[in-house]
Structure formats: structure tokens, C-alpha cells
Amino acid sequence: MEIVPDLRTRSELLASGVTDAEVRRLRRRGEVTTLRRGAYCPATDERLRDPDARHVLRVRATLPALAEGSVVSHISAAALHGLPTWNVDRDRVHVTRDAAGGGRRSPTLHAHIAPLAPDDVVTVDGMAVTSVARTVVDIARDLPFEEAVVVADAALAAGLETALPAAALERAGRWRGTPAARRVLAFADGGGQSVGESRSRVAIARAGLPAPVLQWTVVGPDGRFVARTDFAWPDRGVVGEFDGRVKYGRLLRPGQEAADVVHDEKLREDAIRAQDLAKVRWYWADLAGFARTAARLRARLNL
Known part of the structure; x- marks a missing residue:
């Protein structure tokens, strides 16, 4: 034992x-x-072994030692809600208290002081946690744009109604970071299916390229389904896909090997191109410096 x-x-x-x-x-x-x-x-x-699950353990270990009324918030709340985060410090637990003072920040804890409306607090695994909508707004106020979009996209993809974070932001009034939060909410889209796809959307926008259609369905001349693509510019006959590589493992069926999935993906690409569509694919490494990928997209889009 x-x-x-x-x-x-x-x-x-x-x-x-x-x-x-x-x-x-x-x-x-x-x-x-x-x-x-x-x-x-x-x-x-x-x-x-999992950064988010490890952070949840740290939250559980920290919360009992904090002042009464502490509500798990920000990236800690995102972890409890199962929302992915990217490029954030998970060593520090975040909580919010509706109090006149007592905020503090240390290497392991960030205690925020801010008003909390009744709708802003829910219970997750027995812990008081900011709602998904309030969590999205808090993160959008505090984190850089790209990191915040990752969380906001995931929340919308999981079913969060766009009106809810908008209402939470309205309650925030003139709090620090509200202009940045408005930009994040205006850009967020539930069509993003992964961290990589959300980051890709940000990279595409920053490159000055037209906004793509997300999760676009390719159909053949007979109207039959061919494929669903991450990004598309249908009027220009171009599709784009972010390849995080990990998806091949997730697509494995019983008895199937990775090579089989790669072969199926090759057939899928051939079927897409057979519809007179140009395809541009990029990877994790391309997101750090998107200029070359943006140039390829620009050429395909005839811009």
C-alpha cells in the first residue's frame, strides 16, 4: 500500500x-x-504526465489553504473546465476573491481581487470555479491575444453561447484589459477544432490574408461528400490544413497501423485535388514563423 x-x-x-x-x-x-x-x-x-491534469492537482492542493471565498479562475479555471491552453505558466494557481483587498502574486499563486456576480461562479468537482464565460473573459483580459484566442475558440467549440462571455464582459465595465478582451471575443470562432487551428487563424489574420471558411465540406460533382478541410477560400479554389501529426494516432481504428492512416490521408488529398482545389498544408513548426506559409497561401490565392 x-x-x-x-x-x-x-x-x-x-x-x-x-x-x-x-x-x-x-x-x-x-x-x-x-x-x-x-x-x-x-x-x-x-x-x-499531462500539464493540464498536473495543474488541476496543484489547484486541489492549494485551494484548502486559501482564504474563504477564493474562487478558482483564469487558466486554473480553464484547466478545471477542460479547456486547452497554450504558452501559459501552469506553475501558478489562479484564484479570484470578491473583496476590497488581499490580492497577491507569488511564484505559486496569483490571487486576483475582482467583483464576482452570482452567474460568474459554478461548482466543478466540489470546487468553486469561475464559469466558462467568465473564465474566457478573464483570460482574454490578461493573456496575449493568441493565447486568449486558443481558450475562447475551445469554449465556443464546446458549446458556449457567444452571448454569455459578451454579458460577462459587459459586467466587467472598464476593468483593465477589457479592450483586449473585446478584440478576442470578436475574433473567436467555435470552428477552430484544436490549439493548432486557433493559432493558424491568428497567423493567417496577422499575415493580412483573407479570413478563411472553417471546417469547409468538399463535395464532388455528384454532390457526394469528399472531405472536410480545416480552412478554405472556396471562391478562390484553395483549401488549407494544419497538420499536428498527433491526429494520425487518434484516427487509428482497431487493427490499423499508422502507415494505413497515412495512406488514407494520401487518397483523401488526391480526392480533394481532383475537385480542382489547390491545397496548402502546414505544421507546428510553421506557426512560429508563418511568413513562408503565408507566401504559399498568397500565391495560391493569387493575391
């Missing part, structure tokens, strides 16, 4: 008969991971 099953605090361990010396020994051996000072979990916990 593990001395530290799941998440345990120092006080819980001492109450169960585990000594400080035993905990120190487990830490030296690498058998437990410290989530915050005085909170541990087994190093074999699979959730530690």
Missing part, C-alpha cells in the same frame, strides 16, 4: 501515522511529487 495515495497534505499524513522522516525519505527516492509546500502525491500518478 502506498504511503501517499492520491493527493495528501502533510497534516493528513501525520494524522494517519506517517512521519516527516518517512515523507522526506519518499521525496529523496523520487517516490512522491511535491505539488506545493506540504502537499504530495505519488510520482507514479499518471496525471502528472
